[in-house]
Amino acid sequence: MKKAIILLLLISNFNVNAQKFEGLAKTPPLGWNSWNTFATDINEQLVKDIADKFVELGLKDAGYEYIVLDDGWMSKERDANGNLIADPIKFPSGMKALAEYIHSKGLKFGLYNCAGSKTCAGYPGSRGYEYQDARSYASWDVDYLKYDWCNTSKLNAEGAYMTMRDALKAANRPIVFSICEWGDNEPWKWAQDVGHLWRVSGDIINCWDCEVGHGSWSSWGVWKIINMRKDIRKVAGPGHWNDFDMMEVGNGMTDAEDRSHFAMWTMLASPLIMGNDLRTASKETIKTLSSKEVIAINQDKLGIQGFRFSNENDLEIWLKPLDNDAWAIVFINMKDTSTTINFDWKKHDIGDDINGKSLDLKNSVFRIRDLFNHKNLGNTKSNLKAEIGTHDVLMIKLEKE
Ligand code: GAL
Numbered sequence: 001m002k003k004a005i006i007l008l009l010l011i012s013n014f015n016v017n018a019q020k021f022e023g024l025a026k027t028p029p030l031g032w033n034s035w036n037t038f039a040t041d042i043n044e045q046l047v048k049d050i051a052d053k054f055v056e057l058g059l060k061d062a063g064y065e066y067i068v069l070d071d072g073w074m075s076k077e078r079d080a081n082g083n084l085i086a087d088p089i090k091f092p093s094g095m096k097a098l099a100e101y102i103h104s105k106g107l108k109f110g111l112y113n114c115a116g117s118k119t120c121a122g123y124p125g126s127r128g129y130e131y132q133d134a135r136s137y138a139s140w141d142v143d144y145l146k147y148d149w150c151n152t153s154k155l156n157a158e159g160a161y162m163t164m165r166d167a168l169k170a171a172n173r174p175i176v177f178s179i180c181e182w183g184d185n186e187p188w189k190w191a192q193d194v195g196h197l198w199r200v201s202g203d204i205i206n207c208w209d210c211e212v213g214h215g216s217w218s219s220w221g222v223w224k225i226i227n228m229r230k231d232i233r234k235v236a237g238p239g240h241w242n243d244f245d246m247m248e249v250g251n252g253m254t255d256a257e258d259r260s261h262f263a264m265w266t267m268l269a270s271p272l273i274m275g276n277d278l279r280t281a282s283k284e285t286i287k288t289l290s291s292k293e294v295i296a297i298n299q300d301k302l303g304i305q306g307f308r309f310s311n312e313n314d315l316e317i318w319l320k321p322l323d324n325d326a327w328a329i330v331f332i333n334m335k336d337t338s339t340t341i342n343f344d345w346k347k348h349d350i351g352d353d354i355n356g357k358s359l360d361l362k363n364s365v366f367r368i369r370d371l372f373n374h375k376n377l378g379n380t381k382s383n384l385k386a387e388i389g390t391h392d393v394l395m396i397k398l399e400k401e
Helices: 002-017 044-056 094-104 130-139 157-171 222-228 255-267 283-289 292-298
Strands: 030-033 066-069 108-114 144-148 176-179 197-199 211-213 218-220 241-243 272-274 307-312 315-321 327-333 339-343 350-352 357-359 366-370 375-379 384-388 393-400
Touching: 030 108, 044 066, 044 094, 066 144, 094 108, 130 157, 144 157, 157 176, 218 222, 222 255, 255 272, 255 283, 255 292, 255 315, 255 327, 255 393, 292 393, 315 350, 315 357, 327 339, 327 384, 384 393
Parallel strands: 030 066, 030 272, 066 108, 108 144, 144 176, 176 197, 197 241
Antiparallel strands: 211 218, 307 315, 315 327, 327 393, 339 384, 350 357, 366 375, 366 393
16 A cells, blocks of 8 residues: 555656646747847846847837847856856856846746757756756746757757756746757657747758858758748647747848748747847837737737648748638748739638638638738738739738628
């Protein structure tokens, strides 16, 4: 009897730990991450300025919440007790104080580490220190952990990420767990119960459709990442997202390309993590990033990842079923010249078999809303006609009349 009770206790304890925190990231996380623009050149003042900008520029109001410090926030060595410490020069007040500042603005705070012995930039990784590091994050009031995959030699990815998941659970603070193993171990097959989001590719770079090689690895332009993975949309949903990487909006592409990039990340139900310098961002960049009607598509409560409907004649058409039988549609002009569209609703059967959704254009009429330009464009009784500039997007929402 005694043995059975002990066994039961052990099993129940095991079960408690073998879960991620539920109830987090019910819609894709919205935030900012330091890596794309600053790499390891980060500091306390920068982060405070970014938090201030979230409020000043209306980004908080648009829904952005997490401010995530990527690689480079730590000292090169742990302290004598093996604890991680913030770099005292870059972050003289320490992480708890920084978290407090960010929380005082009504925002949330994220940090980065790595499953390997060292992070990609050579700072102390969490391998062998998972529970200790998770306790540090909890004690600093961290809300989000991005967990990378450098220097992992022969570690098993699923196991390594489960260990950190369990460590976060044991530390007993709800922390969004962002898996970053670049899609190498197909996390969409095993990460649903491990993390809240997982990267699907290697690092993004600020170009429309390029690949930039660095020897053993490459950085990928926007369309390279979009086209890299097939058949993974079915695993995305509330609490578990395919992460198409931090955005490059405002980092050097044209305004049209930025709009299209942003539209696609919303359609893919990807986390929307800004990666630009908000202190110097142009009006057009902020307009794109804070476009509330577009963000609402990403944040739709069904959490269905959109899909490609067609890409004929250099016109990409993507669809995303939404709550209340509404649909989002993007038309992206891939040409180097502008294009006109003349879309006859009656000629198309639109459906999403995976999610059992269909858009009944034959028997119902839908209102059309232009989401970037906040305009009504009539309804589906007549053809949709528009001119779209090079690499630009028309993003609409259809709602039953
Ligand atoms: C990469 C990761 C990037 C960034 C970088 C930091 O592995 O994909 O997003 O975190 O490491 O060193």
